[in-house]
Amino acid sequence: MSLIFSFPDNIDQAASLAKEVPFQLGGMEIHHFPDGESLVQIKTDVKDQDVNLYCSLNNPDSKAMAIMFFAKTAKELGAKSVRLITPYLGYMRQDKRFNEGEAITSRIFASFLSQHFDSLVTIDPHLHRHKTMKEIYNIPTQVIHAADAIANWIKENIDKSVLIGPDEESDQWVADVAHRANAAYTVLTKIRHGDKDVEVSVPDIDQYRDYTPVLVDDIISTGHTMIAAIEHLIETKMKPPVCIGVHGVFAGNAYKAMQLAGAGKIITCNTILHPSNEIDLSNLIAEKLKRWG
């Protein structure tokens, strides 16, 4: 039976995954020293085993060395293979040199992970300019889609919904969820002036005035895109919008700020541990892993 190890944040999810697939749960410890160095200890024998590491890659800089230490040490100790199960995959948005001399971090980070792991499983990575994971990963990758689970949640919880993509990048994605939820949809237009300064255009939403607006995006990070959309919808006298993200990164006080801006409800999938996790994707990961082996 394959082994599964988990970073502290993901222990509950790894445990429930272990039961379903099934995997044998392995023990590991991560120690962060006061000087900013980390140490990883693998406490279960990995010799000749297929090893999985469950680690969501929000805050990737703080975890990158530790996952490298895990993967290298597992191999040194005789692991047959080391797979990364990362429900949220970081560093997918800097997918081109937007300005001269900039690093294309999506590609470099992919090469870093490809070097240390034999394969990778993730949920809805932010594929925008890269159309497939194969463009940047040279290990086998499996992508799980949350669209069905989100569509089901919307169908079960909202009577008459209009799905709204907060910007053009979310277009295809929102269309897909709307189709599965059998709901109407539209997309706002965003102009970004910097990390924290986002302007939203005014779409014609008069026809949806008695609908519950459902803002859907793949990643909620600083929340500024969502907040601009919430404020815009409130200005246009729509009902308070339900905000759904696959990945609730919620940098800084993003969650609180969205609540203050007037979000009716904030819902995320459990790819990053957060009180808003209302859509459980564990069974989707389990199914994918059962099929993929």
Add this chain to the structure above:
Amino acid sequence: MSLIFSFPDNIDQAASLAKEVPFQLGGMEIHHFPDGESLVQIKTDVKDQDVNLYCSLNNPDSKAMAIMFFAKTAKELGAKSVRLITPYLGYMRQDKRFNEGEAITSRIFASFLSQHFDSLVTIDPHLHRHKTMKEIYNIPTQVIHAADAIANWIKENIDKSVLIGPDEESDQWVADVAHRANAAYTVLTKIRHGDKDVEVSVPDIDQYRDYTPVLVDDIISTGHTMIAAIEHLIETKMKPPVCIGVHGVFAGNAYKAMQLAGAGKIITCNTILHPSNEIDLSNLIAEKLKRWG
């Protein structure tokens, strides 16, 4: 002429190094996004250039991705070579599997840096079980020694000194500085019960009662080793000790705690930016680089 780029902390040192060697100063920006990702932008043309990156590797986890992004991007943009100038080299202390299943992070981190840089210059890396950098680095490395500069500082600033190594690991190192300073020396014996619990044995220091004790160590990190030594010396009615570290990491409140424990003075070399930087090693780096090219 070669180019030198610098992380924010090291900009002044890189600028003075650039004048001495000489290097041409390059511009770079590091942006830390609120979601814990980083972006590096190289603002000077590196095509066909020999490139140096000046970055002290205290808090290495917070810098590792950024230095990887720099190195990879410099290469993508046509740099002929990329050298890391890192006055303080992190991850040198976990130099064996102290407990079963632990990562040997010194070796894994060395392999990470060796992969991204063509060569490396550092100052007094913590070589204990690894006797030379070659054991773990497979790129050319140059090591600069601070012993002479420290010995000179002691000769110029303290009349009648006895050098004291706070533990056995510092023995060889303190002996060397004492020899160069033409000073007496002794070494305390340390028993470590954990990160923060260090017990110090009682050496026979009666013969040095009218000397100024000078505690010398390569790295001051949590400060617990130094503090235990300071407290011990104060108990034995020695004068308040002068504490000298090559590398002042000063994790958490280490600096303040050493002052409170009764340190007479705390002096470090300028390998990590800190108010205690009183021994300037820039000229040593410049000399090494002029000779090495």
